[in-house]
Amino acid sequence: MIVFDLVCGGIGHVFEAWFGSTEDYESQHARGLVSCPLCGNGDVRKAPMSPRVGAKGNSAGDPVPAAPPAGAPLLANHAPAEIKALLRALSDHQARMLDKSDYVGARFADEARAIHLGDEPVRPIHGQATSEEAQALRDEGIAVAALPFPVRPPGIDN
Numbered sequence: 001m002i003v004f005d006l007v008c009g010g011i012g013h014v015f016e017a018w019f020g021s022t023e024d025y026e027s028q029h030a031r032g033l034v035s036c037p038l039c040g041n042g043d044v045r046k047a048p049m050s051p052r053v054g055a056k057g058n059s060a061g062d063p064v065p066a067a068p069p070a071g072a073p074l075l076a077n078h079a080p081a082e083i084k085a086l087l088r089a090l091s092d093h094q095a096r097m098l099d100k101s102d103y104v105g106a107r108f109a110d111e112a113r114a115i116h117l118g119d120e121p122v123r124p125i126h127g128q129a130t131s132e133e134a135q136a137l138r139d140e141g142i143a144v145a146a147l148p149f150p151v152r153p154p155g156i157d158n
Contacts, residue, residue: 008036009043
């Protein structure tokens with residue numbers, strides 16, 4: 001796995017994204033699969049990255065970030081490091097939730113429907129569903145939501 005700092009061409013949100021390799025990033029980017037998690041903008045590019053080096057004891061600290069453009073979303077008021085910390089906390093929370101959830105893969109829509117109808121025991125599940133399947137579940141009164149970060153199926157990693 002490799003982590004890249006990315007920046008959107010909209011408001012300039014900086015965010016962190018994980019990929020299997022540089023080639024995975026380039027392939028997903030070329031297919032339009034990489035977008036800003038804060039505003040949804042698909043105009044995303046790699047941001048300059050530098051190693052994290054501790055500050056000298058006599059340094060003044062981080063500079064004050066510039067004011068965001070008028071009408072910018074609330075998160076634009078945060079420095080990139082704060083946004084990365086928020087995204088890391090959200091990612092960690094998702095990981096804790098998934099630890100308590102059953103992965104059902106492509107059977108997600110069928111399993112969610114069976115749980116809703118009482119044919120299966122109530123339990124948290126996650127998996128894949130097309131946008132049409134997810135909308136059909138919502139139309140049936142079944143609460144579903146997309147996860148904020150991609151999930152690798154169990155057993156795919158070494």
